[in-house]
Amino acid sequence: MTKLLEVMDLKTHFHTGSGVVPSVDGVSFDIKKGEKIAIVGESGSGKSVTSLSIMGLVGSPGRIEDGKLAFEGKDLTKLSKKEMRKLRGNEIAMIFQEPLTSLNPLFTVGNQISESIKLHQKVTSKVAKQKSIEMLEKVGIPRPDKIFSSYPHSLSGGMRQRVMIAMALSCNPKLLIADEPTTALDVTIQAQILELMKDLNEELETSILLITHDLGVVAEMVDTVMVMYAGQIVEHTDVYTLFREPKHPYTKGLMDSTPKVHMLDEELVSIEGTVPNPLSMPKGCRFHPRCQFAMDKCVSEQPELMELNDNHKVRCWLHEEKEVNLHDLVKS
Amino acid sequence: MSSAQVNVAAENGEIINKEAKPFLKWARLLLKSKTGTVGFLIVFLIVLVSLTAKWIAPHDPAAINPANMLLPPFWMDGGTAAHLLGTDNLGRDILSRIIYGSQVSLMVGVTSVILAGIIGVFIGLISGFYGGIIDNILMRLVDSFLAIPNILFALVILTIFGPSVITLIVVLGVTNWVSYARLVRGEVLSIKEREFVKAARSIGVKNNKIILRHLLPNVISSFIVISTLSVATTIILEASLSFLGLGIQPPTVSWGGILSDGRDYLATSWWLATFPGVTITITVLGIIFLGDWLRDVLDPHSQGRS
Amino acid sequence: MVKYFIRRVLQTIPVLLIISFIIFSLVFVAGDPVALMLPEDASFEDVENLREALGLDRPFLVQYGSYVVNLLQGDFGESFRFNQSALPIVLDRLPATIELAVAAMLVAIVISIPLGIWSATKRNSSLDLLATGGAVIGKAMPNFWLGIMLILLFSVTLGWFPVSGRGTMLHLVLPAITLGTGIAAEMTRLIRSSMIDILNQDYVRTAKSKGIHDFFVVYKHAFRNSLIPVVTITALQTSTVVGGALITETVFSWPGLGQLLIQAVNTRDMAVVQACVFVIAILVILMNLFADLLYRLLDPRIKYN
Numbered sequence: 001m002t003k004l005l006e007v008m009d010l011k012t013h014f015h016t017g018s019g020v021v022p023s024v025d026g027v028s029f030d031i032k033k034g035e036k037i038a039i040v041g042e043s044g045s046g047k048s049v050t051s052l053s054i055m056g057l058v059g060s061p062g063r064i065e066d067g068k069l070a071f072e073g074k075d076l077t078k079l080s081k082k083e084m085r086k087l088r089g090n091e092i093a094m095i096f097q098e099p100l101t102s103l104n105p106l107f108t109v110g111n112q113i114s115e116s117i118k119l120h121q122k123v124t125s126k127v128a129k130q131k132s133i134e135m136l137e138k139v140g141i142p143r144p145d146k147i148f149s150s151y152p153h154s155l156s157g158g159m160r161q162r163v164m165i166a167m168a169l170s171c172n173p174k175l176l177i178a179d180e181p182t183t184a185l186d187v188t189i190q191a192q193i194l195e196l197m198k199d200l201n202e203e204l205e206t207s208i209l210l211i212t213h214d215l216g217v218v219a220e221m222v223d224t225v226m227v228m229y230a231g232q233i234v235e236h237t238d239v240y241t242l243f244r245e246p247k248h249p250y251t252k253g254l255m256d257s258t259p260k261v262h263m264l265d266e267e268l269v270s271i272e273g274t275v276p277n278p279l280s281m282p283k284g285c286r287f288h289p290r291c292q293f294a295m296d297k298c299v300s301e302q303p304e305l306m307e308l309n310d311n312h313k314v315r316c317w318l319h320e321e322k323e324v325n326l327h328d329l330v331k332s
Numbered sequence: 333m334s335s336a337q338v339n340v341a342a343e344n345g346e347i348i349n350k351e352a353k354p355f356l357k358w359a360r361l362l363l364k365s366k367t368g369t370v371g372f373l374i375v376f377l378i379v380l381v382s383l384t385a386k387w388i389a390p391h392d393p394a395a396i397n398p399a400n401m402l403l404p405p406f407w408m409d410g411g412t413a414a415h416l417l418g419t420d421n422l423g424r425d426i427l428s429r430i431i432y433g434s435q436v437s438l439m440v441g442v443t444s445v446i447l448a449g450i451i452g453v454f455i456g457l458i459s460g461f462y463g464g465i466i467d468n469i470l471m472r473l474v475d476s477f478l479a480i481p482n483i484l485f486a487l488v489i490l491t492i493f494g495p496s497v498i499t500l501i502v503v504l505g506v507t508n509w510v511s512y513a514r515l516v517r518g519e520v521l522s523i524k525e526r527e528f529v530k531a532a533r534s535i536g537v538k539n540n541k542i543i544l545r546h547l548l549p550n551v552i553s554s555f556i557v558i559s560t561l562s563v564a565t566t567i568i569l570e571a572s573l574s575f576l577g578l579g580i581q582p583p584t585v586s587w588g589g590i591l592s593d594g595r596d597y598l599a600t601s602w603w604l605a606t607f608p609g610v611t612i613t614i615t616v617l618g619i620i621f622l623g624d625w626l627r628d629v630l631d632p633h634s635q636g637r638s
Numbered sequence: 639m640v641k642y643f644i645r646r647v648l649q650t651i652p653v654l655l656i657i658s659f660i661i662f663s664l665v666f667v668a669g670d671p672v673a674l675m676l677p678e679d680a681s682f683e684d685v686e687n688l689r690e691a692l693g694l695d696r697p698f699l700v701q702y703g704s705y706v707v708n709l710l711q712g713d714f715g716e717s718f719r720f721n722q723s724a725l726p727i728v729l730d731r732l733p734a735t736i737e738l739a740v741a742a743m744l745v746a747i748v749i750s751i752p753l754g755i756w757s758a759t760k761r762n763s764s765l766d767l768l769a770t771g772g773a774v775i776g777k778a779m780p781n782f783w784l785g786i787m788l789i790l791l792f793s794v795t796l797g798w799f800p801v802s803g804r805g806t807m808l809h810l811v812l813p814a815i816t817l818g819t820g821i822a823a824e825m826t827r828l829i830r831s832s833m834i835d836i837l838n839q840d841y842v843r844t845a846k847s848k849g850i851h852d853f854f855v856v857y858k859h860a861f862r863n864s865l866i867p868v869v870t871i872t873a874l875q876t877s878t879v880v881g882g883a884l885i886t887e888t889v890f891s892w893p894g895l896g897q898l899l900i901q902a903v904n905t906r907d908m909a910v911v912q913a914c915v916f917v918i919a920i921l922v923i924l925m926n927l928f929a930d931l932l933y934r935l936l937d938p939r940i941k942y943n
Contacts (some may be wrong), residue, residue, distance in 0.1 A: 057846055091849035096847075101840040105939055107863050116848045151938045167848070380766060475649075476656040478874070479919040479926075481881030484899070486912060489904045492664050570778045572885050575782050588780075595786060599794050606790070609783035616778040 006030040010067035021278040025231035030311040038210040041139035041228035090120040094167035097180035099160035110148035135166040158189035230286040237312040247314040368592030374618025382434035389428040397423035447505030450511020460520025482507040553630035560623035682823040715909035723911035735894035745818025754829025776823025783891035802891035832864040873929030
């Protein structure tokens with residue numbers, strides 16, 4: 001598969017009154033055509049800022065300090081505002097966490113979908129309307145011509161997210177960024193929306209970058225997973241490997257704190273401590289104050305993202321000499 | 333404090349605040365806001381001036397001196413240092429008149445706002461307590477007052493009862509109570525809905541007792557903010573009425589009155605109408621700054637909204 | 639929707655009744671108009687006869703009742719200064735006041751909308767500081783003083799505009815600016831804070847993510863939303879605006895309601911004063927209804943039951 005987007009050493013910092021916040025601090029990954037990839041992390045880990053950086057929507061006081069965002073060979077950080085606008089909503093589209101507030105309350109659903117289509121495909125209102133209704137149908141909205149002329153407030157949360165997806169996919173984007181698309185929805189609706197995204201991924205070959213804090217969603221949706229902590233990727237591998245054998249203590253912590261159906265009798269363990277204050281990041285490994293395996297080295301030196309094999313990278317000193325199985329480490 | 337200490341204090345703000353005396357805490361909060369500090373200084377200065385008018389005014393504000401009629405301010409040709417801001421058509425010293433004028437403006441502003449607060453809180457309490465038909469009637473009363481411009485209502489009452497300082501205070505108080513009534517009523521209604529009140533009522537505790545106990549802490553900050561900003565609008569309203577000749581009557585000096593006198597001499601002596609207006613503007617500006625700062629400090633929900 | 643407005647109109651009836659009651663009580667307390675109407679040497683019997691003829695010897699509530707009945711017929715009593723019914727006198731002056739208020743509103747809109755939007759989109763820029771600073775000074779300046787200063791500068795010193803009166807467009811400029819500045823100050827603050835709030839909303843981010851030009855993001859997606867609170871709060875201030883108009887008229891000798899009212903107040907022409915109060919109150923209530931309508935047109939989320 002060819003690379004659609006290559007993120008290289010991305011650094012997005014926020015210049016606040018009390019100091020510089022390195023929200024994204026040297027993130028690298030790539031997304032192949034048709035691939036589904038997820039960034040997992042707690043709030044404040046920098047996962048949303050990463051996606052906004054790709055969209056070119058990091059608002060003041062934030063700024064992309066360094067790094068490259070190569071989208072089909074073009075560096076997004078070097079594009080003019082106008083070129084970026086042409087790409088946005090057209091080749092790269094995004095859906096957001098809150099379908100409730102992400103649609104403009106004062107315009108009809110149809111107005112908001114056909115707005116994109118008219119803008120990027122330069123078609124008449126009539127064609128745009130037709131296309132919008134088609135899209136609404138495609139995302140499984142009943143009576144799409146009626147929904148076309150209704151206002152967002154009259155729709156349910158799940159329907160609104162379907163509208164958002166229809167809007168995002170209306171111009172056949174190559175990449176869809178979904179920032180916590182199901183967090184605000186009921187569990188049953190969640191599953192439906194995820195299923196819809198998976199189907200559309202197959203049908204339209206749209207690559208998907210999923211941003212989430214929910215490992216359950218990850219397991220259901222994607223091929224590849226990156227775990228982010230304090231602005232950095234700490235583990236990067238395919239979804240099966242990650243669940244079978246997490247190598248970073250943080251990843252393991254996340255898994256232990258996620259309820260699983262087949263583990264009814266096991267206790268849920270939460271990770272102790274909190275995400276570090278971005279204004280005063282801990283020296284050494286950023287996770288060490290919360291890590292049950294922390295060693296002397298972890299306090300003094302920051303680990304690099306180490307390649308264990310072709311498809312598994314981890315940022316942890318435990319695996320410096322040889323790979324360690326964390327499950328065994330706990331037992332011993 | 334050296335700058336290094338200030339930095340430490342800023343970093344450990346939380347700890348320091350707990351230890352510091354309330355006065356220091358407020359002073360620190362005030363100094364953080366530029367407009368708040370400016371507002372406080374202006375208000376402080378005006379209050380000081382009005383309290384010490386007797387001693388700091390260079391002349392008797394009522395002293396008529398035909399020899400010094402319509403003198404310009406000191407920096408212009410013909411101005412003298414004896415009359416820094418010039419004199420009026422009767423040779424009275426403008427600066428002294430402005431200094432004395434602050435007394436009546438502040439006094440009327442503050443007392444009428446207190447009166448408005450008392451009326452408003454009382455009506456708001458009754459409206460919220462009893463609800464139903466009483467609430468309905470009182471809220472229509474509120475609507476009625478909102479439909480009549482303050483200045484119009486004041487004019488009508490002043491026409492009927494004749495202008496005097498007392499009438500003016502009462503009038504301004506009676507026209508300004510609406511915002512307090514709405515605040516208190518809203519708070520009473522929301523307290524009534526809370527679970528613990530319902531629970532207490534179910535075991536026979538009187539509503540009134542609970543509401544009064546919980547009302548004060550919830551309305552006190554909004555009350556202070558509304559009052560501060562009301563003083564500003566009241567000072568303007570009083571000046572307007574005095575300007576129209578229905579507010580403060582001579583020989584009592586008021587800013588609106590000086591302005592009104594000066595209007596007839598606009599073509600020849602601009603300073604008569606200019607300086608009192610500048611004084612009113614600066615005073616009101618100071619009060620608004622102080623009020624906005626108080627709102628930001630006392631009511632964190634509204635922070636950044638202004 | 640029609641039902642809703644019928645209910646809103648019906649709600650104004652008790653408000654007008656309360657206003658009439660307040661006014662009547664005030665006039666009642668003010669004392670006997672008879673003393674003013676008869677020569678000073680009139681006998682006690684003459685006074686009593688006149689009181690009886692005017693119905694002033696009846697109980698308070700009965701008098702109030704007939705007062706309301708008269709009001710309903712548009713009868714506010716006779717103006718003794720003009721020797722004619724008060725209401726036509728007042729209505730005659732109404733167009734001038736409306737002309738001034740509309741012109742001032744236009745001035746306010748032209749100033750405050752671009753200024754409010756610019757300062758919200760370019761927060762903490764020098765333009766923002768200028769706009770917010772200007773707005774707070776505009777709020778702190780007494781209306782009548784601003785008028786006087788404008789006369790001093792543009793009429794007395796520069797001679798560009800007439801000092802007072804009504805007639806040509808030139809006459810309208812200074813009064814409209816005087817009254818408009820105060821409204822603009824408040825509206826600029828409101829639009830700015832409302833826009834700042836709206837620009838942080840998720841749907842604005844959605845609009846940006848669709849590749850829409852910043853200009854349309856601001857003017858199509860954000861501005862209409864930001865108008866909703868602006869309309870509501872501006873409507874609540876109608877009465878302040880009308881109050882400002884009364885004073886502005888006095889400063890510029892603008893022959894509207896304000897000037898009439900001040901003259902009536904100075905001559906204690908109570909019939910005219912009362913008619914003014916009612917006409918102004920109805921004006922304010924109508925403006926509020928209009929704002930309510932506008933608000934409902936702007937926001938499809940509002941339901942009518």
